[in-house]
Each structure stands twice: as C-alpha cells, then as structure tokens.
Amino acid sequence: MAQSATTALSAYPKGSATVKFFFYFSLFYLLLSMVMGLIVALKSVNPDFLTGSRFLQEILSYGRLRPTHVNTAVIGWQTTAFLGIMFYGVPVLAKAPLYSEKMGMFTAVYWNLNYIIGAASILSGYQTGVEYAEMPLLFDIGVVICVVLTFWNLFQTLVRRNERMLYVSIWYWMASIMFLGIVYIIGNIPAGWAGSGAAQMGYYYFYMHNIIGLWITVVGVGTLYYLLPKLSDRPIYSHKLSLIGFWTIAAFYVWNGPHHLINGPIPVWLMKAGIIPSLLLLIPVWSVLANVIGTMKGVWYKVSQNAPLKFLLTGALFYGLACIQGPFQSLMGPHAILHFTYWTVGHAHMPLFGGFSLIQFAAIYYILPRIAYRHIYSRPLMNWHYWLSVLGFIIFGFAMWTAGIIQGFEWMDGKQLGASFVEMMQSLHIFLISRAVGGSLMFLGQIIFVWNVYKTVKSGRLIEADDPILRKTS
Amino acid sequence: MANNAEKNPGLLLFGAAFLVIIGVIGTIALPYFDEGITTPTETAKLKNYPADSAEARGRHVYIREGCQYCHSQSVRPVRADSKLGQPSLPGDYYYDAPVLVMTQRTGPDLTWVGQRYSADWQHAHLLNPQEIGGAGSIMPKYDYLSQQDRDDLVAYLLSLKPALKTKD
Structure with missing residues (x-):
C-alpha cells in the first residue's frame, strides 16, 4: 500500500532528494548554532567556562566562537533551509519538474562541504575580521558558485513551467536568490581591494544589513506568502499589496548599510542616506502585516488547531516588531544610546530567530509530509517546540534589551572605562544569566523539533494516495 | 488583474536588480567622492x-x-x-x-x-x-x-x- 502510494506520487514535481538533503543538513546547523550560541552566552556569565584544556580554550575562545555561531545560524541554518524551501516551492508553483535534479544534488553536496570547512576555518583562526563575512575568500567563492547554480536551476525550471502566472512567492524567491548573489559578492570583496578604510566600511555594512534585508527577508516573505494561503485555506487578501511590498523592499532595504554607522566616522550626508530609507521600510513591513491580517480575517480560530500556522503568524509578528524597532534605532538620538550595547544583540535575534526561523519551522512542518510521505510524528511535540522557542526568545530578547538600555545610560553617566566599566558590567550579570536561560529554552525547543522530524521520517504515519494533504499540494 | 509584466521573470529580475544597483551606487560608490573619506x-x-x-x-x-x-x-x-x-x-x-x-x-x-x-x-x-x-x-x-x-x-x-x- 505504502509502496503504491509512493509510486503514484513520484510524478509530483518536487525535486525531493535535493530538498531533503538541504533540510537535513539545515537541522544539523540549527542545533550546532544553538550549541555555539549557548556556549557564548555561558562564557559571558563565566569567562572560564570550557577553558579546561588549552585546545578547547583556543578553539572555543569567545572571539572565534561568536562569529562561527553567527555564520552557522545565518549561512548554515537559515540559508540552507531556505534553499531547500525554494527547491521545493519553485517547481511546485511552476507545475513543472526541477530543471536538473543532478545539478540540485551537486549544489547541495558542494554547499554543505563548503560551509562546514569554511566554519571550521574560522574556529582555527582564519577569519577575515569583517563581521558576518568572516569566512575566508575560498569559501566565499564556493558560496557564490552554489548560488549561481541554484539560480540557474530554478530559472530554467520557470522557463519550462506549465503555469503561466507567476505567483508572488516566485517573485520574492527568484529576486532573493539573485540578491543573495549580488550582496554576497559585493560584501565579500577583500578589505584590501577597496582602497580607503572609511570606504571599505560601505561594503561591510552593506553586507551585514543586506544579507538579512535582501536575502533572508525577501526569501522569508516569499515563504510566508507561499504558506499563508495554504495553511489558512484562504486566498491572499491583496495581490497588489504584496507587489507594493516587493518593489519597496527592493528599492529601500539596500540603502540601509550606513545606519550602522550613525554618529560614527562617516560623513553626515551618508548617515542621512541610511536613515531615511530605514524609516521608509515601514511601508513594505506594513504591506506584509496588512496582508496577513486581511487574509486571516474570519479564520483566526484556525491558529488554535494548526501548529504550523501558529509558527507562521508568530514569525510574521516578530518580523513586524523587529522592523518597528529598526527604524526607531536608526534615529540619531536613540542610536547614540543603544548602539554598541546588548540591545543590538536582542535586535539581531528578533528577525532572524523570532521572525524568519519561525517561518522556516512552519515551512518544514508543511513540506516534510509532502516529500517524506509521512505525517508529522507528534502534534504535542510541535506545540512544545513552539512554546519553548517563543518563550525562550522573549526571555532572551527582554534580557538583552534591558541590559542594553542600562549600558547606554551608564555610559552617558561616564562609566565608559576601567574600573567603572567593570562595575557597570557586574550590574548586568543577572541579565546575562537570563539570556543563557532563555537561550537554553530555545535550544531545548530545537532538540524537540529535530527529534520530531527524525521520528516523522523514521516512523511517522504513512500518507495514503487519497490523503487530502496531497490534493492541496500545488 | 495581472498584466504582462507579471508573467515575465526576466523583466521582474531586471527591475529588481536595477533598484538594488542604485542603492549600491549611493552607499558604496558615492563615498569615494568624499574628501573626508579619501584623505x-x-x-x-x-x-x-x-x-x-x-x-x-x-x-x-x-x-x-x-x-x-x-x-x-x-x-x-x-x-x-x-x-x-x-x-x-x-x-x-x-x-x-x-x-x-x-x-x-x-x-x-x-x-x-x-x-x-x-x-x-x-x-x-x-x-x-x-x-x-x-x-x-x-x-x-x-x-x-x-x-x-x-x-x-x-x-x-x-x-x-x-x-x-x-x-x-
């Protein structure tokens, strides 16, 4: 029975081997980045944590582990998972098979080898010193090759499509993978090639902002528009609004780099060029939220029955909050107090974990049964995953935001150096402990998630050929 | 509702890339013309x-x-x-x-x-x-x-x- 179900379904255009490969590796990176984040958090509570042997002391030293944590979260977990989502979603929306499954598998294998060796080289001390772009040039080239292969594969799939209309998710996804190429190439140009130091900063902060703004955000919003109508069983409220969002993201996000240097060593005109588009970002963010609210009108009750929908909407909410926080921080006054503090750490985690990781969890819960032909193993575990992730993040976020505000005002009171600085840090101890507690809950949630996925693939209830889940797959 | 542009992925990508390149010029290329930065x-x-x-x-x-x-x-x-x-x-x-x-x-x-x-x-x-x-x-x-x-x-x-x- 199971056999016949699988063969009957194999005609579905899913590129499933590639998708599975990306998904399983992304879960490995998810756990890895969580462990690293937790060690970093514990080292902030006790600097002597894990320094028993010289080897560990060096390899896991704070300054090497932190960039590896960030890369493993953004490039390892999020980018890998989003590639899997696109390799599933583009063929499905095009109603055509993936252009080349072989090329897809090659991309998946190369991508993962490239990332694992790249991350290991940061831990071994070969880092570029540019935040978010720490991997050495060799591995940057590997990333770009994989991005180009992915783009080509998906674009050729679209050229051969059997559905004339391009659903808005296709817009977001195809643009996002193109943006990833552009942002990655410009952002990883070696520092020495750019000339004057202050001009180099343009590249760094362009990259740091836009790997989130033009890649994670765009691919994530595309995923949200893909999942929302399916999970809520309602058409998107406004097609036009989603297009307004698309063009305003493309027009405004890219300018945001300089807002990381407000009050800093750049000319004032450049600060303004960063601040004004930061405020205009409220337009695309609101277009997404308005569309979510419009679509959900009358069917909000479905959230209580549908765990993936719960993840999706909470993700949209945190994305919205992060993008209200962002423009606020980019004003000169608040920036002078909040910049360089722990506030930034909380802010950075809100769109990446609270926002887009939650959307990715929803996507994996939705897609997995359709490529593994098994129902999700356990609903209660999905709920545990949800509550531990969300509550853990809220504890984490508020610990960091509060600590950041205290830091900022203490500096204004003059505790900027020496003994008074250490005294100020001591008063933050409780918040650093709270962060580690919140982070532990988040980590526990992800262990439950990965366990649930493992059990689903191993022993989830098989999907029959006439299961309603398959009729909705398109 | 949909117009022709919405059926053409090439056109869509070209427009999006154009907007991004303008931002790149504004925030990365223009600073090279500022004396404070180049001195x-x-x-x-x-x-x-x-x-x-x-x-x-x-x-x-x-x-x-x-x-x-x-x-x-x-x-x-x-x-x-x-x-x-x-x-x-x-x-x-x-x-x-x-x-x-x-x-x-x-x-x-x-x-x-x-x-x-x-x-x-x-x-x-x-x-x-x-x-x-x-x-x-x-x-x-x-x-x-x-x-x-x-x-x-x-x-x-x-x-x-x-x-x-x-x-x-």
Missing part, C-alpha cells in the same frame, strides 16, 4: 604599519582571536563616548584593512587605548583580566597565546593613539 589623517599615517612589523602582526592576532567582537574602535561625538578621547574621523581609518570599528562594546572602546596603559599592564591584563581589571570582568584569559603573539598584540594595542598634532 588620510595624521593618525592614519601613524597606524600605517610596515608589513611584518610587530604592530602589523599584532593586528593580525587581534583579528584572529576575535577581539573586535567585544571591543569597538570608534569614538563618537556623543555623551556616551565623552571620556573616550577625541572623536574618530573617517580619514583615521585610511590604511586599515579591514577596518575594526565593529558593533559591540562588551568591553571598553580601544580606539585610543595606547594612551591609557603601559606594556606591563597590558601583558598582565591579557594573562589574567580578572586580577588586573576587576573580579567582575568577563574578558577571557589569553594565557594560551605564545609569547611572540602576546608581544605583538601588546605592541599593536600601544600603537592605538592619536597623532600629537594641532588641536581642533
């Missing part, structure tokens, strides 16, 4: 270390160990930075590659740290920050660095100071 200051010249000098090697150790994740190198003209010394200018970073302004101040700013402490203090502090800096310090101990690396790192830290020049 090195006296301080920058002081930080233009000859290749393979102790300071240049020390800067490499600084990056390798990730000191920049907790220590910024940028003094802003704001009250929160009032005791850190003179504000940084774009031209101060002229010869830095990469620039180490960074985004966190989990430890104090190091822009002008060369003015504040002696070589002996820096060595002792790197070996045991809790003993020298205060029990509440959360800086890791850098006792695993080789003598050579630590000497170079201290040389680099001591070189971080403004040029003795006219007041502004």
Whole structure:
C-alpha cells in the first residue's frame, strides 16, 4: 500500500532528494548554532567556562566562537533551509519538474562541504575580521558558485513551467536568490581591494544589513506568502499589496548599510542616506502585516488547531516588531544610546530567530509530509517546540534589551572605562544569566523539533494516495 | 488583474536588480567622492604599519582571536563616548584593512587605548583580566597565546593613539 502510494506520487514535481538533503543538513546547523550560541552566552556569565584544556580554550575562545555561531545560524541554518524551501516551492508553483535534479544534488553536496570547512576555518583562526563575512575568500567563492547554480536551476525550471502566472512567492524567491548573489559578492570583496578604510566600511555594512534585508527577508516573505494561503485555506487578501511590498523592499532595504554607522566616522550626508530609507521600510513591513491580517480575517480560530500556522503568524509578528524597532534605532538620538550595547544583540535575534526561523519551522512542518510521505510524528511535540522557542526568545530578547538600555545610560553617566566599566558590567550579570536561560529554552525547543522530524521520517504515519494533504499540494 | 509584466521573470529580475544597483551606487560608490573619506589623517599615517612589523602582526592576532567582537574602535561625538578621547574621523581609518570599528562594546572602546596603559599592564591584563581589571570582568584569559603573539598584540594595542598634532 505504502509502496503504491509512493509510486503514484513520484510524478509530483518536487525535486525531493535535493530538498531533503538541504533540510537535513539545515537541522544539523540549527542545533550546532544553538550549541555555539549557548556556549557564548555561558562564557559571558563565566569567562572560564570550557577553558579546561588549552585546545578547547583556543578553539572555543569567545572571539572565534561568536562569529562561527553567527555564520552557522545565518549561512548554515537559515540559508540552507531556505534553499531547500525554494527547491521545493519553485517547481511546485511552476507545475513543472526541477530543471536538473543532478545539478540540485551537486549544489547541495558542494554547499554543505563548503560551509562546514569554511566554519571550521574560522574556529582555527582564519577569519577575515569583517563581521558576518568572516569566512575566508575560498569559501566565499564556493558560496557564490552554489548560488549561481541554484539560480540557474530554478530559472530554467520557470522557463519550462506549465503555469503561466507567476505567483508572488516566485517573485520574492527568484529576486532573493539573485540578491543573495549580488550582496554576497559585493560584501565579500577583500578589505584590501577597496582602497580607503572609511570606504571599505560601505561594503561591510552593506553586507551585514543586506544579507538579512535582501536575502533572508525577501526569501522569508516569499515563504510566508507561499504558506499563508495554504495553511489558512484562504486566498491572499491583496495581490497588489504584496507587489507594493516587493518593489519597496527592493528599492529601500539596500540603502540601509550606513545606519550602522550613525554618529560614527562617516560623513553626515551618508548617515542621512541610511536613515531615511530605514524609516521608509515601514511601508513594505506594513504591506506584509496588512496582508496577513486581511487574509486571516474570519479564520483566526484556525491558529488554535494548526501548529504550523501558529509558527507562521508568530514569525510574521516578530518580523513586524523587529522592523518597528529598526527604524526607531536608526534615529540619531536613540542610536547614540543603544548602539554598541546588548540591545543590538536582542535586535539581531528578533528577525532572524523570532521572525524568519519561525517561518522556516512552519515551512518544514508543511513540506516534510509532502516529500517524506509521512505525517508529522507528534502534534504535542510541535506545540512544545513552539512554546519553548517563543518563550525562550522573549526571555532572551527582554534580557538583552534591558541590559542594553542600562549600558547606554551608564555610559552617558561616564562609566565608559576601567574600573567603572567593570562595575557597570557586574550590574548586568543577572541579565546575562537570563539570556543563557532563555537561550537554553530555545535550544531545548530545537532538540524537540529535530527529534520530531527524525521520528516523522523514521516512523511517522504513512500518507495514503487519497490523503487530502496531497490534493492541496500545488 | 495581472498584466504582462507579471508573467515575465526576466523583466521582474531586471527591475529588481536595477533598484538594488542604485542603492549600491549611493552607499558604496558615492563615498569615494568624499574628501573626508579619501584623505588620510595624521593618525592614519601613524597606524600605517610596515608589513611584518610587530604592530602589523599584532593586528593580525587581534583579528584572529576575535577581539573586535567585544571591543569597538570608534569614538563618537556623543555623551556616551565623552571620556573616550577625541572623536574618530573617517580619514583615521585610511590604511586599515579591514577596518575594526565593529558593533559591540562588551568591553571598553580601544580606539585610543595606547594612551591609557603601559606594556606591563597590558601583558598582565591579557594573562589574567580578572586580577588586573576587576573580579567582575568577563574578558577571557589569553594565557594560551605564545609569547611572540602576546608581544605583538601588546605592541599593536600601544600603537592605538592619536597623532600629537594641532588641536581642533
């Protein structure tokens, strides 16, 4: 029975081997980045944590582990998972098979080898010193090759499509993978090639902002528009609004780099060029939220029955909050107090974990049964995953935001150096402990998630050929 | 409802790339035409270390160990930075590659740290920050660095100071 179900379904255009490969590796990176984040958090509570042997002391030293944590979260977990989502979603929306499954598998294998060796080289001390772009040039080239292969594969799939209309998710996804190429190439140009130091900063902060703004955000919003109508069983409220969002993201996000240097060593005109588009970002963010609210009108009750929908909407909410926080921080006054503090750490985690990781969890819960032909193993575990992730993040976020505000005002009171600085840090101890507690809950949630996925693939209830889940797959 | 443009992925991607390139020109290319950015200051010249000098090697150790994740190198003209010394200018970073302004101040700013402490203090502090800096310090101990690396790192830290020049 199971056999016949699988063969009957194999005609579905899913590129499933590639998708599975990306998904399983992304879960490995998810756990890895969580462990690293937790060690970093514990080292902030006790600097002597894990320094028993010289080897560990060096390899896991704070300054090497932190960039590896960030890369493993953004490039390892999020980018890998989003590639899997696109390799599933583009063929499905095009109603055509993936252009080349072989090329897809090659991309998946190369991508993962490239990332694992790249991350290991940061831990071994070969880092570029540019935040978010720490991997050495060799591995940057590997990333770009994989991005180009992915783009080509998906674009050729679209050229051969059997559905004339391009659903808005296709817009977001195809643009996002193109943006990833552009942002990655410009952002990883070696520092020495750019000339004057202050001009180099343009590249760094362009990259740091836009790997989130033009890649994670765009691919994530595309995923949200893909999942929302399916999970809520309602058409998107406004097609036009989603297009307004698309063009305003493309027009405004890219300018945001300089807002990381407000009050800093750049000319004032450049600060303004960063601040004004930061405020205009409220337009695309609101277009997404308005569309979510419009679509959900009358069917909000479905959230209580549908765990993936719960993840999706909470993700949209945190994305919205992060993008209200962002423009606020980019004003000169608040920036002078909040910049360089722990506030930034909380802010950075809100769109990446609270926002887009939650959307990715929803996507994996939705897609997995359709490529593994098994129902999700356990609903209660999905709920545990949800509550531990969300509550853990809220504890984490508020610990960091509060600590950041205290830091900022203490500096204004003059505790900027020496003994008074250490005294100020001591008063933050409780918040650093709270962060580690919140982070532990988040980590526990992800262990439950990965366990649930493992059990689903191993022993989830098989999907029959006439299961309603398959009729909705398109 | 849909018009023709919505059926053409090539057109869509071209338009999106065009908008992004405008932003790239605005935030990355235009700064090359700003004099403040393209003119090195006296301080920058002081930080233009000859290749393979102790300071240049020390800067490499600084990056390798990730000191920049907790220590910024940028003094802003704001009250929160009032005791850190003179504000940084774009031209101060002229010869830095990469620039180490960074985004966190989990430890104090190091822009002008060369003015504040002696070589002996820096060595002792790197070996045991809790003993020298205060029990509440959360800086890791850098006792695993080789003598050579630590000497170079201290040389680099001591070189971080403004040029003795006219007041502004």
